[in-house]
Amino acid sequence: MNLLFANDERGSYPASWYAEVTPPLDPFPPLSGDTRADVCVIGGGYTGLSAALHLAQAGADVVLVEAHRVGFGASGRNGGQVGSGQRLDQWALERMLGDANAARLWHLAEDSKALVANLIATHGIACDYRPGVVHAEWSARGTKAVHAYVEKLLRDYEYDLMEPLTRDEMQALVGSPVYQGGAVDWGAGHLNPLSFAFGLAQAARAAGAHIHETTLVERMEPGALPVVTTDRGRVTADRVILAANGYLGDLSPKVAARVMPINNFIVATEPLGDRAAAVLAKDVAVADSKFVINYFRLSPDGRLLFGGGENYGYAFPSDIRAVVRKPLAQVFPHLADVALTHAWGGTLAITRNRLPHIAAPMPGVFSAAGYSGHGVALATLAGRVLADACRGDSADFETFAKLPCPPFPGGNALRTPLMALAMTWYALRDRLGV
Numbered sequence: 256m257n258l259l260f261a262n263d264e265r266g267s268y269p270a271s272w273y274a275e276v277t278p279p280l281d282p283f284p285p286l287s288g289d290t291r292a293d294v295c296v297i298g299g300g301y302t303g304l305s306a307a308l309h310l311a312q313a314g315a316d317v318v319l320v321e322a323h324r325v326g327f328g329a330s331g332r333n334g335g336q337v338g339s340g341q342r343l344d345q346w347a348l349e350r351m352l353g354d355a356n357a358a359r360l361w362h363l364a365e366d367s368k369a370l371v372a373n374l375i376a377t378h379g380i381a382c383d384y385r386p387g388v389v390h391a392e393w394s395a396r397g398t399k400a401v402h403a404y405v406e407k408l409l410r411d412y413e414y415d416l417m418e419p420l421t422r423d424e425m426q427a428l429v430g431s432p433v434y435q436g437g438a439v440d441w442g443a444g445h446l447n448p449l450s451f452a453f454g455l456a457q458a459a460r461a462a463g464a465h466i467h468e469t470t471l472v473e474r475m476e477p478g479a480l481p482v483v484t485t486d487r488g489r490v491t492a493d494r495v496i497l498a499a500n501g502y503l504g505d506l507s508p509k510v511a512a513r514v515m516p517i518n519n520f521i522v523a524t525e526p527l528g529d530r531a532a533a534v535l536a537k538d539v540a541v542a543d544s545k546f547v548i549n550y551f552r553l554s555p556d557g558r559l560l561f562g563g564g565e566n567y568g569y570a571f572p573s574d575i576r577a578v579v580r581k582p583l584a585q586v587f588p589h590l591a592d593v594a595l596t597h598a599w600g601g602t603l604a605i606t607r608n609r610l611p612h613i614a615a616p617m618p619g620v621f622s623a624a625g626y627s628g629h630g631v632a633l634a635t636l637a638g639r640v641l642a643d644a645c646r647g648d649s650a651d652f653e654t655f656a657k658l659p660c661p662p663f664p665g666g667n668a669l670r671t672p673l674m675a676l677a678m679t680w681y682a683l684r685d686r687l688g689v
Contacts, residue, residue: 258516258602259322259471259502261569266323266469271332271599272523272560273449280325280453283460286467286487292318294645295483295490297472297506298498299323300330301630302623304455305374305638306496306645311462313646318490319459320470320483326452328502329630332601334521334550334562335448336388336540337371339440340364342609342629344404345412351608351659359654361412367636368442371451374635378461380454383555387539388443391425391434397544398422398436405438416442429541430533431586437544445540445552448631455635475506477617494645497622498638500630501604509616512662514604514625518571521562522579523554523597524590531557534587548628549582559583559590571600603628606660613637613655621645621652625660 266282268274294310296303299321307319321327341348341360348357375384392398401419408414417440425434460466467487475495476482483490497507501516527534531553535541540552551561563582572578575598584591606612606625611633613623621644623637637655644652 257504258569259504262571262600263323263327268324268327268449269332269599269601270597271449271521272554272558272597273331273447275597277447277449277453280456283325283456283466283468286318286320286470286485286490288488290318290488290490292316292465292490292492294318294494294496295320295481295492296496296498297475297483298500298502299325299456299466299468300328300498300500301452301455301634302500302638302641303496303498304452304459305635306498306642307464307466307638308455308459308462309639309642310645311459311464313642315646317459317464318492319464319466320472320485320490321466321468322471322502324468325456325466326449329500329601329603330452330634331449332521332599333448333603333631334540334542334560335445335552335631336542336550337368337384337444337446337632338388338542338629339368339414339443341633342627345407346404358412363636363651363654364633367632368444370639371632371635374455374458375451378454378458380451380458382446382448382450382454384444384446385538386441386444387439387537388445389420389425389429389439389539389541390437391429391431391541391543392437393433393435393544395435401436401438414442416440428536428539430535432588433586434543439539446631451631472506475620477620479619481619493619495620496641496645497616497620498624498641500624500626500634501602503604503624507616507620507622510612510614510622510624513606513612513660515606515663516602516604518566518600518602519562519628520564520571520575520579520598520600521560522576522583522595524559524561525594525596526557527553527559527593528557531559534559534590543586549586551586558596559587559593575600603630607663608659608661610658610660611637611655612660613640613652613658614660615644615656
């Protein structure tokens with residue numbers, strides 16, 4: 256089964272709150288016949304759209320092919336958080352890579368947030384960007400560690416945009432009884448992810464990129480002049496950018512061994528009215544310390560957009576509302592019976608060490624994937640990094656390409672059940688508070 260069509264109708268966006276409120280784009284035409292390009296980009300999410308935009312701005316002839324619609328995948332369905340740093344904290348990166356390499360990754364992550372802000376401003380992307388992301392801790396021990404991390408970022412990285420929160424301060428900001436403290440990062444933010452994807456697509460088209468939707472890539476032949484064969488025609492290019500993330504399929508077994516698709520789920524409540532202020536006192540987003548993270552924020556019309564729960568494999572659960580209502584009611588008991596007007600799932604991709612996998616897996620092919628839930632900013636940056644590499648500027652590409660990215664154990668046949676077993680263990684740890 257192809258993940259592209261396991262849970263979605265071809266060419267249609269999922270029935271998310273984002274798809275309902277975001278002004279739609281007119282469809283881009285499918286590819287028709289054979290064509291030639293400097294670069295062929297496979298995938299119309301943040302990575303592919305950013306790459307196409309930056310290449311077109313540099314004067315390259317770019318063809319982007321997308322099996323569904325631009326922003327169809329995780330780029331248009333996620334929690335909308337533009338986070339600081341990498342998916343791993345700087346302590347972990349310093350232990351893994353050494354201080355100098357960890358610092359380089361920190362500064363690249365800062366570049367990624369600045370890139371998102373610059374693209375929004377330069378291209379007038381109306382995506383409701385707001386500053387502020389809260390890290391909410393379930394334990395006093397975790398709170399103490401977060402406060403130490405705030406001090407570390409200030410001391411070692413001169414990052415002064417995070418504020419520690421005591422239990423009382425957290426509960427004044429986030430109206431949940433479960434959180435014991437944490438921190439708020441005013442250098443991070445949140446946005447409408449589908450609107451941001453649409454803005455990137457419009458900017459790429461205006462720069463001269465050729466975007467083709469409902470064009471399914473069937474195979475890719477690497478080499479001096481790679482050929483991308485689709486169900487609508489072929490693209491011969493000097494370079495190919497593989498930007499399929501969780502929808503990679505069998506286009507690159509070498510990447511697929513290191514990048515695993517998983518599914519995550521979000522609901523939107525009915526508008527909360529006066530109750531919204533008792534959920535979040537400020538217009539911030541929240542991500543908590545559970546291994547399977549709960550993340551949430553308020554929509555402009557006062558709904559709670561709440562993400563929680565994962566599964567592995569192809570099919571989404573038959574009742575997404577029931578899956579997400581359980582952690583929602585745990586975090587906000589007073590909303591246990593609130594009406595859920597929208598529920599949707601999305602497929603993202605993780606790596607074993609939660610660092611992005613950016614590589615040149617085949618001759619003439621560059622790839623980026625595996626943002627592990629931290630992709631709004633990092634995927635946008637990865638698109639620029641791959642665009643630069645296609646043009647011969649490989650400094651940032653080499654920084655990412657040198658990162659360790661071990662394959663998942665068990666190969667394609669066993670990695671999903673092994674991952675499910677591991678996640679079951681971590682979910683048990685969450686429940687036990689270990």
